[in-house]
Amino acid sequence: MRIGKDLVAAAATPVVLGILSEGESYGYAILQRIAELSGGELEWSDGMLYPLLHRLERLGHVDSEWRQSPGGRPRKHYRLSAQGASTLADHRRQWSVIGGVLDQVWPDGADHRQPRLALGLD
Amino acid sequence: MTTERAPALDELIASWRDWMERRDALSVRDVDELESHLRDRVDALTAAGLTEDEAFLIAVRRLGSIDELSREYAAEHSGRLWKQLVLTDSSDTEGADASTGTMPFARRANGLAVALLLGVGAGIAVKATELLSGGPELVIRNIAVLVLPFLAAWFAWRRRPPAGTLLGVAAAFAAVALALNLYPFDGGSSSVTVAMQDSATAVLATIGSIVALWLVTGIVDAGGVWRSDRTRMDFLRFSGEWLVYYVLIAIVGGALSGLTVAVFASIQVDIMPFISEWVLPCGASGAVLVSAWLVGAKQRVIENIAPVLTKVFTPLFTLMMLALIVASLMQWNLVDGSRDLLIAFDLVLVVVVALLVYSISARDPALRPGWFDRLQVLMLAAALIVDIIVLVAMIARTGEFGFSANKTASLGLNLILLANLAWATWLQIGFVRRRVPFGRVESWQTGYLPVYLGWAAILVFAFPPLFGFA
Numbered sequence: 001m002r003i004g005k006d007l008v009a010a011a012a013t014p015v016v017l018g019i020l021s022e023g024e025s026y027g028y029a030i031l032q033r034i035a036e037l038s039g040g041e042l043e044w045s046d047g048m049l050y051p052l053l054h055r056l057e058r059l060g061h062v063d064s065e066w067r068q069s070p071g072g073r074p075r076k077h078y079r080l081s082a083q084g085a086s087t088l089a090d091h092r093r094q095w096s097v098i099g100g101v102l103d104q105v106w107p108d109g110a111d112h113r114q115p116r117l118a119l120g121l122d
Numbered sequence: 123m124t125t126e127r128a129p130a131l132d133e134l135i136a137s138w139r140d141w142m143e144r145r146d147a148l149s150v151r152d153v154d155e156l157e158s159h160l161r162d163r164v165d166a167l168t169a170a171g172l173t174e175d176e177a178f179l180i181a182v183r184r185l186g187s188i189d190e191l192s193r194e195y196a197a198e199h200s201g202r203l204w205k206q207l208v209l210t211d212s213s214d215t216e217g218a219d220a221s222t223g224t225m226p227f228a229r230r231a232n233g234l235a236v237a238l239l240l241g242v243g244a245g246i247a248v249k250a251t252e253l254l255s256g257g258p259e260l261v262i263r264n265i266a267v268l269v270l271p272f273l274a275a276w277f278a279w280r281r282r283p284p285a286g287t288l289l290g291v292a293a294a295f296a297a298v299a300l301a302l303n304l305y306p307f308d309g310g311s312s313s314v315t316v317a318m319q320d321s322a323t324a325v326l327a328t329i330g331s332i333v334a335l336w337l338v339t340g341i342v343d344a345g346g347v348w349r350s351d352r353t354r355m356d357f358l359r360f361s362g363e364w365l366v367y368y369v370l371i372a373i374v375g376g377a378l379s380g381l382t383v384a385v386f387a388s389i390q391v392d393i394m395p396f397i398s399e400w401v402l403p404c405g406a407s408g409a410v411l412v413s414a415w416l417v418g419a420k421q422r423v424i425e426n427i428a429p430v431l432t433k434v435f436t437p438l439f440t441l442m443m444l445a446l447i448v449a450s451l452m453q454w455n456l457v458d459g460s461r462d463l464l465i466a467f468d469l470v471l472v473v474v475v476a477l478l479v480y481s482i483s484a485r486d487p488a489l490r491p492g493w494f495d496r497l498q499v500l501m502l503a504a505a506l507i508v509d510i511i512v513l514v515a516m517i518a519r520t521g522e523f524g525f526s527a528n529k530t531a532s533l534g535l536n537l538i539l540l541a542n543l544a545w546a547t548w549l550q551i552g553f554v555r556r557r558v559p560f561g562r563v564e565s566w567q568t569g570y571l572p573v574y575l576g577w578a579a580i581l582v583f584a585f586p587p588l589f590g591f592a
Contacts, residue, residue, distance in 0.1 A: 026158075027155065027158075027159050028158070028159045028162035028163065044186075045184060045185060045186025045187075045190070045191075046159060046163070046181075046184045046185045046186065047156065047185040047186040047190075047191040047194070048186055048190075048191070048194055050152065050155060050156065050159075050195075051191075051194040051195050051197065051198040054152075054195075054198050054199070055198050058198070069158070071165075073158055073161060074154060074158060075158045076154075076155045076158070
């Protein structure tokens, strides 16, 4: 199954913010986590994550810092800011509404087979 | 095994970095981040059993197409597509490695601190002279001697010319200063008393001193290698850019001063005297250094603007001169023109030479002659015709009225520029017909610089005694 481009784009911000709410992380690890959470279904080309992270940083949703990786390489770490946390909460409310609506309009009723934590929905 | 292979991966990544860094939208730090990602991915893939080559190919592929990626970066960092003159920049200053922490303060931002310090020095020199001498007349006459040493000091700091060059330049400054202040110009000026009205020779000497000392300052900029075509052309480029920045600063400074005066006037405080007595003289002299710093700082960042202006104004100026030729032929009244006609035409010729020089300064010597070079032939020819008409008229008049200092000076300048343009036209025609290499067109202009210096020196040293300091 391939998730549509627009949907990926729409989900990208809450997904990244949600992953960062688990603790600070860096680009490669964030992508690994997304792959892990979505079972490899939610994917986009690796490079695209970075402009997104930069945008979130410019908007003040995340802070960044250069650190050394255990292997001694420089690595840029991102951390959720207080503002980012409230943005995430906001996204969550919006997605909940959408999720709720979709649950009620699917022809064969709500789909309870998969946990919906991956998108921060409840 | 890994130690044997590591260089191969490093080479691959280095060439990939090269490729990425060429994109305007990606900064070096962005590429660092992507490289870190790439290496993480390669590590994971090699751990899964792939060779480093394969892992690298897959990792790069997974990053996405470079075009798309740089478009994404550009959307986020649109400012990067506009080249910015980063004032706090330290990475591309010469002589400093990427280790920015170790760079001495003075070297940061292309030496802004030094330029500002020298600018303040120039302002103080001007203001102190005015306060000590009790009026602006002495300052105006000595303006080149007061301000340009600071510019020379700036060049000396940047280029580190040999001591002999500095001594020679210092001697030139001293000689001009002595001539300007010891000659007994009419109008009651000795070096101490205040000149109420400067004589014509004093004004000419002032203009001459500005031109001469500017060119002499160029010797410091050339680091003493002033015979070389290249360094001369570089100084010409510097002069053009400097003028553009100076005018920009002057316009903005004037507008801000006007605004300040207006705002204070609205609360019934008159700060006009403060502006005209302190801000204007100090600002105008300080701006000389700030413009010089800007030219150096932006050299590799922003395209030269003088050649762009040249491209825009050469056609317009050519049209203007053609119209002038037609008008003068129909009316034949240039002969009875006003007294200032010759000076006006000196300015026309100066503009023509400047248009020519700055288009030469930006031209790629390897390019074949094109429409613009033909247009320049037309411009040069028109300028020559106009000038000859004027010259014939004026020589007839000087025969009638004799030689005053002003007339002789402007006639001399006119002849100098005419000689330049006549030969330049010949060379340009040869260049358009591909008989003359571009290098000769260029070296004619750079080779002509000493002539200007010579004439300026004559204005300073020989004219006052020749014309009785009148």
